[in-house]
Amino acid sequence: MNIAFIAHDKKKDEMVKLTTAYKEIIKDHQIFATGTTGQRIIDATGLEVHRFKSGPLGGDQQIGAYVSDNKIDLVIFLRDPLTAQPHEPDISALLRLxxxxxxxxxxxxxTSEVLLRGLGNGFIEWRKTQREVQLKELQEFE
Ligand SMILES: O=C(CO)COP(=O)(O)O
Known part of the structure; x- marks a missing residue:
């Protein structure tokens, strides 16, 4: 599975704790992240992470583009609900997609814990079928 991890600044310590605690589950998957969040995950866990740009510089939009291409199966986005973000429209766009x-x-x-435990127990496997169906639809369209 392809998992995207994103955390706002005040939530980055939580993200480090989360990815450290669930390293045994997430190590078997491809990890994507916005720039700074990705670096924190790499430093804390040593896992391989595909880093996009930092959120305010377009990272949320890059992940949104992957979502719309059916390349992301799970999004863990630790948002800070108490701080205004300069790139709020990008954040809303990603959530919408x-x-x-x-x-x-x-x-x-x-919710992150529930989803990561679900991932570990195979509850996200339906995404594989979903991806295959969508790929078939695209091929028929072309
Ligand atoms: O701002 C973000 C998400 O909206 C996160 O970006 P960084 O991981 O680069 O801090």
């Missing part, structure tokens, strides 16, 4: 494409999305630590 997750809903458009029915991508499992966690925006807080509690």
């Amino acid at each position: 997750c809903d458009v494409y029915e991508i499992p999305l966690a925006t807080n630590l509690g």
Whole structure:
């Protein structure tokens, strides 16, 4: 599975704790992240991470583009609900695309734990079928 991890500044310590705690589960998957979040995950876990640009510089949009290309199966986005973000429109756009494409999305630590445990127990496997169906549809369209 391809998992995207994103955390706002005040949530980055939580993200480090989360990815460290669930390293045994996430190590078997491809990890994508916005720039600074990705670096924190690399430093803390040593896992391989595909880093996009930093969020305010377009990272959320890059992940959104991957979502719309059916390349992301799960999004863990630890948002800071108490601080205004200069790139709020990008954040809303990413959340919207997750809903458009029915991508499992966690925006807080509690839901993140549920989704990562679900991932470990195979509950996200349906995404593989979803990807194959969509690929077939695209091929028929071309
Ligand atoms: O701002 C972000 C998401 O909206 C996160 O970006 P960084 O991981 O680069 O801090």
